[in-house]
Amino acid sequence: MNSKIWLSPPHIGLNELKYVNEAFATNWIAPLGPHVNEFENGLQKLTKSSHVAALSSGTSAIHLALILLGVKAGDTVFCQSFTFSASANPILYQGAIPVFIDSEIDTWNMDPILLKVALEEAKHNNKLPKAIIPVHLYGMPAKMNQILWIANEYGVPVIEDAAEALGSNIAYKPCGSFGFFGVLSFNGNKIITTSGGGALISENAELIERARFLATQARDLAPHYQHSHIGYNYRMSNVLAGIGRGQLELLSDRVTARRNNFVKYMKYFTKQNKAGFHIQFQEEPKSYYSNRWLTCILVDPLYNNGLTRDDIRLTLESENIESRPLWKPMHQQPVFSFTKNYLNGVSDKLFEHGLCLPSGSNLTENEFERIFKCLDILFK
Secondary structure: OOOOEOOOOOOOOOHHHHHHHHHHHOOOOOEEOHHHHHHHHHHHHHHOOOEEEEEOOHHHHHHHHHHHOOOOOOOEEEEEOOOOHHHOHHHHHOOOEEEEEOEOOOOOOEOHHHHHHHHHHHHHOOOOOOEEEOEOHHHOOOOHHHHHHHHHHHOOOEEEEOOOOOOOEEOOEEOOOOOOEEEEEOOOOOOOOOOOOEEEEEOOHHHHHHHHHHHEOOOOOOOOOOOOOOOOEOEOEHHHHHHHHHHHOOHHHHHHHHHHHHHHHHHHHHHHHHOOOOOEEOOOOOOEEOOOOOEEEEOOHHHOOOOOHHHHHHHHHHOOEOOEEOOOOHHHOHHHOOOEEEOOOHHHHHHHHEEEEOOOOOOOHHHHHHHHHHHHHHHO
């Protein structure tokens, strides 16, 4: 059997090992250390933000953001429905109640119109949410300017989930720098990785320092171990931050490679569309720049001679090529069956017809030939 073509594998360069060896040579193996400091500095420059805390995951960053905003049991938090569950799970960690907002068709992210409707109803019921969590899916920026304008109108802070969007921007303003808090992820499948890791971003120095305190088990300043608050083991290790430093140096190349992947797929499917098919893409609105973390398509059988998303997925799978349906919306997830939702049908259709294609920045020409040869079987 042919070797596996993964959806989004890690892509390691040369300097990561140098920084890791540095950590071993200096015995900075435990959490914190010089690599953590330098990684945070690099993220600050990249996102044009004042303060960054490197953490163990993007999920931990969302959790800490909710804690710092005072989210408690019984509070509500508005969250994008079309996302990975890590965007919503920390709401439940706090005993709070998620309310899911559907997507708009331009970027596939939180619909500002539905957000306005939900906020107006919440205001009428004297139950405004403690936070709003929009997400930049697949690297495509959400309509942050509209979302922020509406959120500010109601006085609700925004936690910007940019886990998939490092290197993306709107009019050159980096994703992760729009919200009161920004969240990044460096999981193994992201555009750069620290194996596992994340970061919390804010212009508020005091809150980022507070995040660092909570992330290191909330240990009080004392010669002995004393704790006046519940803390968490959420800080990034010096070893993983060393990997992150090396990865960060290559981010521009990784974004270029992912965007080139999109162009190759676009050319292929444009050719099929001229032959009578109608494969759709997640397109960039004007002034938007996506890192194209994953290239995604929509395959509606009504306009593709009965061809479905799963026909493509299973054909690729038969040749040991990984692809994946788009995220199943949170309002469809059994664990969130109790939630109130504001829906327009967009995310349901995206989930029904959408497919993520192999998009690694280390995809070779031979691997693309395998992918396209496999797809040719279906389209011919």
